[in-house]
Amino acid sequence: xxxxxxxxxxxxxxxxxxxxxxxxxxxxxxxxxxxxxxxxxxxxxxxxxxxxxxxxxxxxxxxxxxxx
Amino acid sequence: xxxxxxxxxxxxxxxxxxxxxxxxxxxxxxxxxxxxxxxxxxxxxxxxxxxxxxxxxxxxxxxxxxxxxxxxxxxxxxxxxxxxxxxxxxxxxxxxxxxxxxxxxxxxxxxxxxxxxxxxxxxxxxxxxxxxxxxxxxxxxxxxxxxxxxxxxxxxxxxxxxxxxxxxxxxxxxxxxxxxxxxxxxxxxxxxxxxxxxxxxxxxxxxxxxxxxxxxxxxxxxxxxxxxxxxxxxxxxxxxxxxxxxxx
Ligand SMILES: Cc1ncc(C[n+]2csc(CCOP(=O)(O)OP(=O)(O)O)c2C)c(N)n1
Ligand code: SF4
Ligand code: SF4
Ligand code: SF4
Ligand SMILES: [Mg+2]
Numbered sequence: 001x002x003x004x005x006x007x008x009x010x011x012x013x014x015x016x017x018x019x020x021x022x023x024x025x026x027x028x029x030x031x032x033x034x035x036x037x038x039x040x041x042x043x044x045x046x047x048x049x050x051x052x053x054x055x056x057x058x059x060x061x062x063x064x065x066x067x068x
Numbered sequence: 069x070x071x072x073x074x075x076x077x078x079x080x081x082x083x084x085x086x087x088x089x090x091x092x093x094x095x096x097x098x099x100x101x102x103x104x105x106x107x108x109x110x111x112x113x114x115x116x117x118x119x120x121x122x123x124x125x126x127x128x129x130x131x132x133x134x135x136x137x138x139x140x141x142x143x144x145x146x147x148x149x150x151x152x153x154x155x156x157x158x159x160x161x162x163x164x165x166x167x168x169x170x171x172x173x174x175x176x177x178x179x180x181x182x183x184x185x186x187x188x189x190x191x192x193x194x195x196x197x198x199x200x201x202x203x204x205x206x207x208x209x210x211x212x213x214x215x216x217x218x219x220x221x222x223x224x225x226x227x228x229x230x231x232x233x234x235x236x237x238x239x240x241x242x243x244x245x246x247x248x249x250x251x252x253x254x255x256x257x258x259x260x261x262x263x264x265x266x267x268x269x270x271x272x273x274x275x276x277x278x279x280x281x282x283x284x285x286x287x288x289x290x291x292x293x294x295x296x297x298x299x300x301x302x303x304x305x306x307x308x309x310x311x312x313x314x315x316x
Contacts, residue, residue, distance in 0.1 A: 015288075066071070
């Protein structure tokens with residue numbers, strides 16, 4: 001069991017995290033906008049997360065925390 | 069559940085002002101994590117440049133000093149000589165370091181100042197709106213090179229790491245990139261090694277990080293990383309140019 005959490009209001013919607021997830025579960029949430037006005041990144045199928053932290057290492061804005 | 073990854077205490081809480089997807093943010097994190105993991109952050113002193121990283125003093129959880137454009141190595145020289153036990157670093161862009169500050173970096177290296185320079189090469193003047201830098205690639209467009217850099221007019225891009233590696237007291241020089249997770253991990257190893265070299269008192273250390281400027285390159289952050297990989301790395305090959313192990 002692994003879990004990622006997003007410090008959502010730091011997210012700038014750059015999409016870099018979505019390109020590095022081996023499970024391909026990091027997506028942009030097109031239904032919402034954050035305080036900066038961007039669609040934030042999110043994970044919808046958390047059960048597929050392996051806790052590899054690739055998304056967190058790629059993020060330029062230190063948005064993502066990973067637990068396992 | 070155990071924490072696998074979270075924001076390092078080496079970074080302050082303040083969110084970065086950088087454009088979406090700008091790799092300055094990744095590089096800040098790697099520097100802060102390295103200083104924290106080496107137990108150097110509490111006494112570290114950084115010198116911020118003029119360039120997009122001008123506000124770096126707000127982002128690192130250590131003492132910081134702003135320098136005049138290109139003069140960070142001179143400022144850091146004074147700081148290190150007064151605080152020899154502190155890890156002292158400069159964080160500089162390619163306009164800052166390779167253009168107006170070219171003399172300062174060469175002479176700090178020549179003197180073997182025990183400082184670490186993080187050199188962020190994004191092949192452009194980011195902050196001022198995308199003018200050509202000494203590092204801009206041949207054919208690369210910039211506001212001051214609208215048809216692309218012409219080598220007959222502007223010369224060939226400067227390879228700072230290769231040049232500094234010829235200086236005897238520049239004891240650690242490595243070029244890294246942050247275009248994917250594997251390279252980000254390698255970049256952090258080099259930054260840590262550079263700080264270790266400094267703390268062992270061996271001489272000057274520099275890590276050149278090939279970086280992006282999606283905004284002034286006119287690309288999305290994803291396209292910018294691909295452009296970096298396909299265009300920057302062939303001209304700016306990654307690797308170690310000087311290592312302490314070779315130094316007596
Ligand atoms: C003495 C002086 N000359 C020129 C400038 C204008 N200036 C500000 S930032 C900059 C270049 C920044 O480029 P770089 O160092 O590559 O940093 P980046 O923004 O790309 O990270 C210039 C020329 C200045 N601030 N001071
Ligand atoms: S930790 Fe790994 S598996 Fe989980 S969301 Fe991030 S990249 Fe995907
Ligand atoms: S990499 Fe970071 S800032 Fe960019 S979309 Fe993902 S979480 Fe947001
Ligand atoms: S202008 Fe370029 S270097 Fe500066 S913050 Fe924006 S993307 Fe980064
Ligand atoms: Mg630059």
